[in-house]
Amino acid sequence: MLMKAIIVYASVHHGNTKKIVEAMAQELGADLADITQKKDMDLSAYDVIGLASGVFFHSMHEEIRKLIENITFSENQNVFTVTTCGVGYCNYAKGAARKLQEKGARYLGNFQCRGYDTFGPFGKIGGIAKHHPNDRDKDKARKFVREKVKGMGKEKGRER
Numbered sequence: 001m002l003m004k005a006i007i008v009y010a011s012v013h014h015g016n017t018k019k020i021v022e023a024m025a026q027e028l029g030a031d032l033a034d035i036t037q038k039k040d041m042d043l044s045a046y047d048v049i050g051l052a053s054g055v056f057f058h059s060m061h062e063e064i065r066k067l068i069e070n071i072t073f074s075e076n077q078n079v080f081t082v083t084t085c086g087v088g089y090c091n092y093a094k095g096a097a098r099k100l101q102e103k104g105a106r107y108l109g110n111f112q113c114r115g116y117d118t119f120g121p122f123g124k125i126g127g128i129a130k131h132h133p134n135d136r137d138k139d140k141a142r143k144f145v146r147e148k149v150k151g152m153g154k155e156k157g158r159e160r
């Protein structure tokens, strides 16, 4: 079966997340949609949905959170998340993952890497994670979708 995939993203700070989702979309042959430009999206035709954004005050972008709140998943839809963050000390997609699972999506996991951050005091020191996402981050992102999305259902004993 031909898999139809889309990655919906918000990348508003420095375009960090956009760099990652472009690499992933190329690897997957997925459509890309910027949720800050187009709010009413019909995702019903997709087998795989990626939801991606920078991290803002420990959470995903508001528009992505709203989409998760409002969407209804069909039984066969698979969802993964992508977060880019200035300070990468925890998985910032935990809340989104919980919500997605509550709503019946098949959750494939989160890809996270650091992204150039000039928010608040970090801006005064020239920003942090200055050269991220870099080529290595993009390679890891491609590997994530190869393994988690293209390899869907191939792992032994995978449970729903």
Ligand SMILES: Cc1cc2nc3c(=O)[nH]c(=O)nc-3n(C[C@H](O)[C@H](O)[C@H](O)COP(=O)(O)O)c2cc1C
Pocket: 010, 011, 012, 013, 014, 015, 016, 017, 018, 053, 054, 055, 056, 057, 058, 059, 084, 085, 086, 087, 088, 114, 115, 116, 117, 118, 119
């Ligand atoms: C208002 C604001 C709040 C942020 N809050 C966090 C945060 O809580 N934790 C973190 O690690 N990074 C935080 N960041 C940094 C961004 O998550 C990071 O730069 C991200 O890569 C931005 O992605 P984008 O360029 O795709 O929008 C924040 C940035 C801004 C502008």
